[in-house]
Amino acid sequence: xxxxxxxxxxxxxxxxxxxxxxxxxxxxxxxxxxxxxxxxxxxxxxxxxxxxxxxxxxxxxxxxxxxxxxxxxxxxxxxxxxxxxxxxxxxxxxxxxxxxxxxxxxxxxxxxxxxxxxxxxxxxxxxxxxxxxxxxxxxxxxxxxxxxxxxxxxxxxxxxxxxxxxxxxxxxxxxxxxxxxxxxxxxxxxxxxxxxxxxxxxxxxxxxxxxxxxxxxxxxxxxxxxxxxxxxxxxxxxxxxxxxxxxxxxxxxxxxxxxxxxxxxxxxxxxxxxxxxxxxxxxxxxxxxxxxxxxxxxxxxxxxxxxxxxxxxxxxxxxxxxxxxxxxxxxxxxxxxxxxxxxxxxxxxxxxxxxxxxxxxxxxxxxxxxxxxxxxxxxxxxxxxxxxxxxxxxxxxxxxxxxxxx
Numbered sequence: 038x039x040x041x042x043x044x045x046x047x048x049x050x051x052x053x054x055x056x057x058x059x060x061x062x063x064x065x066x067x068x069x070x071x072x073x074x075x076x077x078x079x080x081x082x083x084x085x086x087x088x089x090x091x092x093x094x095x096x097x098x099x100x101x102x103x104x105x106x107x108x109x110x111x112x113x114x115x116x117x118x119x120x121x122x123x124x125x126x127x128x129x130x131x132x133x134x135x136x137x138x139x140x141x142x143x144x145x146x147x148x149x150x151x152x153x154x155x156x157x158x159x160x161x162x163x164x165x166x167x168x169x170x171x172x173x174x175x176x177x178x179x180x181x182x183x184x185x186x187x188x189x190x191x192x193x194x195x196x197x198x199x200x201x202x203x204x205x206x207x208x209x210x211x212x213x214x215x216x217x218x219x220x221x222x223x224x225x226x227x228x229x230x231x232x233x234x235x236x237x238x239x240x241x242x243x244x245x246x247x248x249x250x251x252x253x254x255x256x257x258x259x260x261x262x263x264x265x266x267x268x269x270x271x272x273x274x275x276x277x278x279x280x281x282x283x284x285x286x287x288x289x290x291x292x293x294x295x296x297x298x299x300x301x302x303x304x305x306x307x308x309x310x311x312x313x314x315x316x317x318x319x320x321x322x323x324x325x326x327x328x329x330x331x332x333x334x335x336x337x338x339x340x341x342x343x344x345x346x347x348x349x350x351x352x353x354x355x356x357x358x359x360x361x362x363x364x365x366x367x368x369x370x371x372x373x374x375x376x377x378x379x380x381x382x383x384x385x386x387x388x389x390x391x392x393x394x395x396x397x398x399x400x401x402x403x404x405x406x407x408x409x410x411x412x413x414x415x416x417x418x419x420x421x422x423x424x425x426x427x428x429x430x431x432x433x434x435x436x437x438x439x440x441x442x443x
Contacts, residue, residue, distance in 0.1 A: 048126050065134075148239060153236065160241060194236065219263065277325060277328035284322060319406055362408075369404045
């Protein structure tokens with residue numbers, strides 16, 4: 038059988054990240070091959086090695102697994118490199134610390150065969166053995182991060198960060214994953230959801246880590262990295278919604294106070310409150326601008342998929358439109374400033390009624406600032422619109438012919 042026909046017949050590739058996992062790697066590889074043999078699945082095991090120095094590569098080679106040397110350090114980089122070298126139609130990934138059961142992968146493969154693009158494991162439905170997960174991860178970290186992920190992205194997964202999951206190679210290519218660290222797991226679920234891929238979930242078990250040394254995971258640090266990544270991946274929640282709220286509140290309060298002082302619950306609100314209302318409008322506008330810039334940048338970098346709504350919006354919001362609107366705001370601000378100076382001239386440039394004058398100055402200054410920000414944001418947005426083609430980084434693979442590694 039030729040190499041091409043042999044690769045075409047492989048249905049499943051089981052990939053594992055590895056960094057000095059000599060204690061447990063053999064157990065994981067044996068379980069994976071045992072699963073393939075028992076169920077008659079044509080498959081392979083690929084190890085994404087991050088530079089192990091404890092003999093892990095030799096163990097993998099001895100057991101018949103292929104080893105992909107991934108020079109870029111990180112959980113995501115190791116899995117990405119191993120998946121790139123996969124020959125199977127489907128891929129199932131899992132940690133090589135013997136915490137996941139590679140001998141029971143049939144539920145994942147069955148869902149993949151049914152046409153699902155991403156199959157997530159759910160440890161809370163399958164069972165978490167005593168000592169397998171710290172209490173803060175089990176009762177705080179994972180539920181909170183999963184809830185945030187479901188809220189921000191409407192993702193159907195009930196265990197957002199389960200490390201045992203399967204996906205088709207076609208879906209993997211569509212997701213175009215970019216992160217190299219622990220965020221890789223979050224990015225996969227988020228992109229699959231945003232791309233409208235079919236996602237299923239199956240119960241899986243979690244056992245205690247089989248290694249004698251401490252795990253690579255750092256719960257608080259990694260939890261913050263996942264949360265930060267999800268927020269950065271959702272410009273709407275991070276920037277747009279807070280910005281809209283601030284602008285609406287600021288405009289409402291400012292409009293209410295512009296004619297004169299107002300009494301609320303026995304308290305008189307005057308130009309000092311008007312100033313803070315203008316500040317809320319300004320910060321809100323900046324947040325909305327950041328939402329737009331972050332969205333365009335993320336799409337250009339391949340972190341987010343194309344958004345048809347944004348494409349339609351840019352039919353109307355162009356550089357010229359932004360420059361015109363910004364210029365009008367600047368002109369309005371200058372006009373208000375001139376009116377304030379004229380009012381000062383009428384008082385022979387002497388003392389002024391602050392309550393009256395600031396009702397002209399504050400809106401004028403706000404218009405000047407919003408106008409300048411609109412012009413600058415429009416120019417920067419036009420720069421982001423210039424797409425740059427980037428070449429994917431190469432990886433080296435041991436156990437592969439030279440033309441395949443390339």
